[in-house]
Amino acid sequence: MKAIVVHEFGAPEVLKLEEVPRPQPAAGQVLVRIHAAGVNPYDTYMRAGTYAVKPPLPYTPGSDGAGVIEAVGAGVKKVKPGDRVYTARTVSGAYAEYALALEDQVHSLPARIDFTQGAGVWVPYGTAYHALFHSAEAHASETVLVHGASGGVGTAALQIARGMGLMIFGTAGTSKGLELAKREGAHQVFDHSKPGYTDEIMKATGGRGVDIVLEMLANVNLSNDLKLLALNGRVIIIGNRGEITINPRDLMLRRASARGFTLWAITPAEEADIHAGLIAGLENGTLRPVVGKQLPLSEAARAHKEILEPGAAGKMVLIP
Ligand code: NAP
Numbered sequence: 001m002k003a004i005v006v007h008e009f010g011a012p013e014v015l016k017l018e019e020v021p022r023p024q025p026a027a028g029q030v031l032v033r034i035h036a037a038g039v040n041p042y043d044t045y046m047r048a049g050t051y052a053v054k055p056p057l058p059y060t061p062g063s064d065g066a067g068v069i070e071a072v073g074a075g076v077k078k079v080k081p082g083d084r085v086y087t088a089r090t091v092s093g094a095y096a097e098y099a100l101a102l103e104d105q106v107h108s109l110p111a112r113i114d115f116t117q118g119a120g121v122w123v124p125y126g127t128a129y130h131a132l133f134h135s136a137e138a139h140a141s142e143t144v145l146v147h148g149a150s151g152g153v154g155t156a157a158l159q160i161a162r163g164m165g166l167m168i169f170g171t172a173g174t175s176k177g178l179e180l181a182k183r184e185g186a187h188q189v190f191d192h193s194k195p196g197y198t199d200e201i202m203k204a205t206g207g208r209g210v211d212i213v214l215e216m217l218a219n220v221n222l223s224n225d226l227k228l229l230a231l232n233g234r235v236i237i238i239g240n241r242g243e244i245t246i247n248p249r250d251l252m253l254r255r256a257s258a259r260g261f262t263l264w265a266i267t268p269a270e271e272a273d274i275h276a277g278l279i280a281g282l283e284n285g286t287l288r289p290v291v292g293k294q295l296p297l298s299e300a301a302r303a304h305k306e307i308l309e310p311g312a313a314g315k316m317v318l319i320p
Contacts, residue, residue, distance in 0.1 A: 001019070001020060001021075001022045001096060001097040001098050002017060002018070002019060002020075002096065002097050002297060002320060003017075003018060003020045003060050003093065003095065003096035003097065004016065004017055004018075004060055004061060004062075004093070004095035004096065004297060004300045005018045005020065005058050005059075005060055006047055006057065006058060006059055006060070006061065007057060007058045008057065009047065009048060009049025009054075009057075010047075010048065010049070011048075012044070012047070012300075012301035012302070012304040012305050013301055014047060015047065015061070015095075015300040015301045015304060017297065017298045017300070020096075022097075022098050023092050023098065023099075023100045024071075024073075025071055025072060025073035025076075025100060026073050026074075027073045027074040027075050028073055028074075028075055028076065028102060028103055029072075029073040029076070029091060029100050029101065029102055029103065030069055030071070030072045030073065030076055030079060030085075030100070030101055030102075030103055030106055031069070031070045031071040031072075031098055031099070031100055032065060032067045032068070032069060032070065032085060032087060032090075032098065032099050032100075032101055032106065033067045033068045033069075033070045033097070033098055034065040034066070034067045034094055034096060034097060034098060034099050034320050035066055035067040035068070035115035035116075035118075035119075035319070035320070036065065036066050036067070036115045036116045036118065036119035036294075036317045036318065036319055036320075037062045037064065037065045037094040037095050037096075037119050037297070037317060037318045037320065038062070038063075038064030038065070038094070038119040038120050038121075038122070038123065038124070038152070038315060038316075038317055038318075039062075039300075039303045039304070039307050039316040039317065039318060040063070040064065040123045040124075040152065040307075041239070041307055041308065042123070043061045043062065043304065043307075044304045044307060044308060046061065047061060047304060052264075053264065059093060060092060060093025060094075060095055060096050060099075061093055061094075061095045061300075062090065062093050062094030062095040062096075062099070062318075063087065063088065063089045063090060063094060063122060063123060064086070064087060064088075064094060064119055064120065064121065064122040064123050065086070065087045065090065065094030065099055065118075065119055066084075066085070066086045066087070066109055066115040066116075066117070066118025066119045066121070067084075067085065067099075067115060067118075068081075068082060068083065068084055068085070069081050069082060069083045069085060069106070070098060072103075076103045077103075078103050078104075078106070079103070079106055079108075083108070084108070084109040084111070084115075084118075085106040085107060085108060085109050085118075086106070086107055086109045086118040086119070086121045086122060087099065087101050087105055087106055087107075087122065088105055088106075088107060088121075088122040088126065088271070088275070089101070089105050089122070090105060091105075094119075095297060095300055095318060095320075096297075096320060097297075097320045107275050107278075107279060108279060109121075109282075110279065110282045110283040112282070112283070112285065113282050113288075113289065116291045116294060116317050116319070117288070117289035117291055117315075118289070119315070119317045119318075120152060120156075120289035120290075120291060120314075120315030120317065121278060121282070121289060123152070123153075123263065124151075124152035124153045124155070124156040124289070124315060125156040125160070125278050125287060125289070126263055126266075126271075126274050126278070127153045127156070127238060127261075127263050128153055128154075128156035128157035128159075128160050128214070129156075129160055129274050129277055129278060130261075130263060130266060130270065130274055131157065131214055131236045131238060131261055132144070132157065132160055132161055132164065132212075132214070133273070133277070134266075134270055134273075135234075135236045135259055135261055136212045136214070136234055136236050136259075138161065138164060138166060138211075138212055139166075140164055140165030140166060141165075142166050142167070142211035142212060143166065143167040143168075143169065143205060143210045143211050143212070143230070144157075144161050144166045144167070144168055144169070144210065144211065144212040144213070144214060145169045145170075145171070145201060145210045145212070145213045145214070145225075145228065146158055146161070146168060146169070146170045146171070146181070146186065146214050147171050147192070147213055147214060147215045147216055147217070147221055147225065148171060148172075148192070148214075148215070148216025148217055148239065148312075149170030149171055149172055149177070149180075149181040149184075149186055149189070150170075150172035150173070150174070150176075150177030150178070150180055150181055150312045150313060150314075151216065151312035151314070151315075152312075152314070152315045152316075153214075153216060153238060153239075154170065154172075154181070154214075154216060154312070155180065155181070155184045155289075155290045155314055155315070156287070156289070157214050158170055158181060158184040158185035158186055159184055159185050159281075159286060159287050159288065160281070160286075160287065161185065162184075162185035162286075163281060163286040163287075166212075167187055168185055168186045168187050168188075169186060169187065169188050169189070169190065169201055169204065169210065170182075170185075170186030170188075170189050170190070171189065171190045171191070171192040171197070172189065172191065172192065172312070173191065173192050173193040173310050173311065174193075174310070174311050174313075176311070176313050177311065177312060177313055178191060180290065180313055180314065184290060188204055192221075193310075198224045198227070198228060201228055202227075202228060205230070208230050209228055209229050209230035209231075209233060209254070210228055210229060210230060210233060211229075211230050211232070211233050211234075212233065212234055212235075212236065213225045213228065213229070213233070213234075213235040213236065214236050214238055215235055215236065215237050215238055215239065215240075216238055216239040217239050217240070217241065218235075218237045218238075218239065218240040218244065219240050219241050219242035219243060219244045220244070222235065222237070222244050222246055222258065223244055223245065223246045223247070223250075225258075226246060226247070226250035226251055226254075226256065226258065227250055229250075229254050229256045230254065231254050231255060231256075232254070232255050232256065233254055233256045233257075234256060234257045234258070234259055235256075235257070235258040235259065236259050236261050237258060237259065237260050237261055238261050246258075289314075289315055290313075290314030290315060291314055291315050291317055292312065292313040292314035292315055292316055293306065293313075293316045293317075294316075294317050294318075294319055295316070295317075295318055295319070296318070296319055297318045297319060297320040299318070300318055303316055303318060
C-alpha cells in the first residue's frame with residue numbers, strides 16, 4: 001500500500017510517499033481502508049520534532065482518518081468488515097491507504113457524513129466539544145468568543161456552541177473565513193487582522209464582556225482576551241505558538257481564569273462522553289464538518305506548509 005513515511009524530523013519535505021507492506025490486524029485491532037485523512041496543525045509540529053509527543057522513527061503521521069473496516073483481528077466485537085468509521089488516533093498512522101487502529105480507536109460514522117467530513121471529526125470536534133463541555137463548562141445563557149473561527153477547531157466550536165444555545169462571536173482573518181464563520185453559527189463576526197476589532201467585540205457585549213474565549217493563538221491574543229472577559233470569565237488556551245506577557249490583574253478584577261487545554265490528557269470517561277456527543281450531533285445534523293482544501297496523499301508536504309498559513313476555510317484533508 002501507499003503511505004507517507006517520516007524517517008527523520010524536519011521540514012515538510014521529510015514526508016515521503018512510499019510503498020510499504022499492508023499491515024495485518026492483531027488481536028483487538030482493526031484494519032481501516034482510509035478514504036480521507038485529516039491534516040491537523042499538530043501533525044506539523046510532530047513532524048518537525050518540536051512537539052511534546054515524539055513518535056519513534058520511522059512513522060506515518062495522522063490520527064484522524066475516515067473509511068471502511070477492511071479486516072478485524074481476533075476478539076474484535078465493536079465493528080465488522082464493511083462498517084463505516086472515523087478514527088480517533090491510530091496504531092500505524094492515517095496518512096496511508098490502510099491504517100491499523102485499536103478497536104476502541106474507531107467509531108461509527110453516521111451515513112449522512114461523507115469520508116472527507118469524517119476525516120475532520122476527531123481532533124477538531126473532539127477539541128471543541130471537550131473545550132466547551134468539560135473545560136469551560138459552558139452554559140446556554142453564556143457568550144463565547146471563538147477566537148479563530150474559520151479553521152477546523154473553530155468551525156466545529158461554532159456548530160457545537162450553537163447547538164448548546166450560547167451567544168457566539170467568531171473571528172477570522174479573511175472575508176471568506178468571516179462568511180464561513182457566520183454560516184456555521186456565529187451570531188456576529190469580527191476580523192482579527194483589523195486593528196481595534198477587540199473594541200468592537202466589547203461594544204457588541206454592551207461593555208459586559210464575554211464569558212468564554214476559545215483561543216486558537218494565545219501567544220498573540222491572551223493579553224487582550226483577559227481584558228474582554230466578563231466576571232467569572234474563562235479563556236481556554238487551545239492553540240499557542242510562542243510567548244506573551246499578561247497582566248494578572250486583568251484576571252483578578254474579573255475573578256477570571258486562563259485554562260490550559262490538551263486533548264491528549266482526556267480521561268476514558270471524557271472520551272466516551274465526547275464520542276457519544278459527537279456521533280449524536282453528526283447523526284442529527286447539528287454537526288456538519290466543513291471540508292476546505294482536499295489534496296492527494298502525495299501532496300502531504302504541501303498540506304503541511306499550507307495548514308500553517310493564514311486564510312483557513314474549514315478542514316484540510318488528504319485523499320489516499
Ligand atoms: P486551522 O484549521 O489551521 O485554523 C487556524 C485558525 O487560527 C484559523 O481560524 C485562523 O484564522 C486562526 N487564526 C490565525 N491568526 C489568528 C489570530 N491572530 N487570532 C485568532 N485566530 C487566528 O487550525 P485548527 O485545527 O483549527 O487548530 C487551531 C489551533 O489549535 C492550532 O494552533 C492547533 O495546533 C491548536 N490545537 C490544539 C489542540 C490541543 O489539544 N491543545 C487541539 C487541536 C488544535 P484565519 O486563517 O482566518 O486568519
